[in-house]
Amino acid sequence: MMSDRFARATAVHEVERTAERVLFDAEVHDGWDIGGNANGGYLLAIAGRAMATAIGRPPLTITSHYLRPAPAGPCQVDVRIVRSGRRLATATATLTLGGAITLQLVGTFGDQQEGGPEVLMEEPVDIPSxxxxxxxxxxxxxxxxxxxxxxxxxxxxxxxxxxxxxxxxxxxxxxxxxxxxxxxxxxxxxxxxxxxxxxxxxxxxxxxxxxxxxxxxxxxxxxxxxxxxxxxxxxxxxxxxxxxxxxxxxxxxxxxxxxxxxxxxx
Incomplete structure (x- = not known):
C-alpha cells in the first residue's frame, strides 16, 4: 500500500468560507524541518494546497515571503480570493503560526494548457542516473x-x-x-x-x-x-x-x- 505521508503532512481543513475568504486549519509537522524550523518549500506546499483548495484549481505560480521561522505546531491559512476568471484565478494568503503571520503569499491558479508553440533555449540538466x-x-x-x-x-x-x-x-x-x-x-x-x-x-x-x-x-x-x-x-x-x-x-x-x-x- 502506497504511503500518504506527504499528503497528510500538508493536509488542510476548511473551517470557514465566504464569497471572498476561506479559512483553513493545518499543522506544521515534525520531521519536515532543518534545525527545528520547517523547510520553506514544505511551508509553501501547505499554503499552496490551501489556496488551490479554496479556488478549486491547481497552482501555476506562487510567491511566498517568509516573515519568521516556523517550528512544528498548529497553524491557519487565511485565503482571500482576489479574482476568479474563466481560465485563471488569483488569491492572496497568510499562514499564521502561534498567533503570528509567518508567510505572506500571492498566487495564480489554473489548469495547464497543453499544445501550442514550444521553444526551449536549454536542454534538461545533464546528470548521472x-x-x-x-x-x-x-x-x-x-x-x-x-x-x-x-x-x-x-x-x-x-x-x-x-x-x-x-x-x-x-x-x-x-x-x-x-x-x-x-x-x-x-x-x-x-x-x-x-x-x-x-x-x-x-x-x-x-x-x-x-x-x-x-x-x-x-x-x-x-x-x-x-x-x-x-x-x-x-x-x-x-x-x-x-x-x-x-x-x-x-x-x-x-x-x-x-x-x-x-x-x-x-
Whole structure:
C-alpha cells in the first residue's frame, strides 16, 4: 500500500468560507524541518494546497515571503480570493503560526494548457542516473527533512559535504519522496527548496541560509518518477543570495522553475 505521508503532512481543513475568504486549519509537522524550523518549500506546499483548495484549481505560480521561522505546531491559512476568471484565478494568503503571520503569499491558479508553440533555449540538466547519484546516509546531524525525502546529488556537486566544494555555486540532483508517493504540484513546491543551497559549493563559509522570498512557476504535470533538478546562484553580494532553479521530470519535460532570495547570516 502506497504511503500518504506527504499528503497528510500538508493536509488542510476548511473551517470557514465566504464569497471572498476561506479559512483553513493545518499543522506544521515534525520531521519536515532543518534545525527545528520547517523547510520553506514544505511551508509553501501547505499554503499552496490551501489556496488551490479554496479556488478549486491547481497552482501555476506562487510567491511566498517568509516573515519568521516556523517550528512544528498548529497553524491557519487565511485565503482571500482576489479574482476568479474563466481560465485563471488569483488569491492572496497568510499562514499564521502561534498567533503570528509567518508567510505572506500571492498566487495564480489554473489548469495547464497543453499544445501550442514550444521553444526551449536549454536542454534538461545533464546528470548521472538516479542510481549513480549520491545519497548521503542519515546521521544525528542530518536535517530531519532528509528522512522524508529520497534526494540524490550529482557526484560533482556533493563534495562540499566532505569539505571539498566544487567552486561553482550549483547543486544538481534527483528529487523524490521517501515514502514513494506520486509527485504532484504540491510536491513540486517542496522540491523547489529541498536541496542544499548552491552557495555551499563556494568558498564562502555559511551553514544556514534563511529564505526571504521564494517564487515557483509550475510549468507542467510530471510523469511518474523522480524529478531532475538544478539550482544555481549567480549573484552573492550585500548579504543576499539569489538562487534560480529548474525542475524536469524523468521524461525530460520541464515541470517547474523557481527563484529565491536568501539572507546570508553575519
Amino acid at each position: 538516479y542510481d549513480e547519484c549520491i545519497s548521503r546516509p542519515q546521521t544525528a546531524e542530518s536535517p530531519a527533512l532528509m528522512s522524508n525525502l529520497a534526494c540524490r546529488m550529482a557526484p560533482d556537486d556533493a563534495g562540499f559535504g566532505d569539505g571539498e566544494p566544487s567552486g561553482v555555486a550549483m547543486v544538481r540532483g534527483w528529487f523524490d519522496l521517501a515514502a514513494g508517493e506520486p509527485i504532484d504540484a504540491y510536491a513540486i513546491l517542496l522540491a523547489s527548496d529541498a536541496f542544499p543551497p548552491p552557495v555551499f559549493n563556494t568558498a564562502i563559509p555559511v551553514a544556514w541560509v534563511p529564505t526571504i522570498e521564494l517564487t515557483v512557476h509550475v510549468r507542467g504535470v510530471p510523469v511518474p518518477g523522480p524529478l531532475r533538478c538544478r539550482f544555481r546562484s549567480r549573484f552573492i553580494r550585500n548579504g543576499l543570495i539569489d538562487e534560480d532553479g529548474e525542475i524536469w521530470d524523468s521524461s525530460g519535460a520541464l515541470v517547474a522553475q523557481s527563484r529565491q532570495l536568501s539572507l546570508m547570516p553575519r
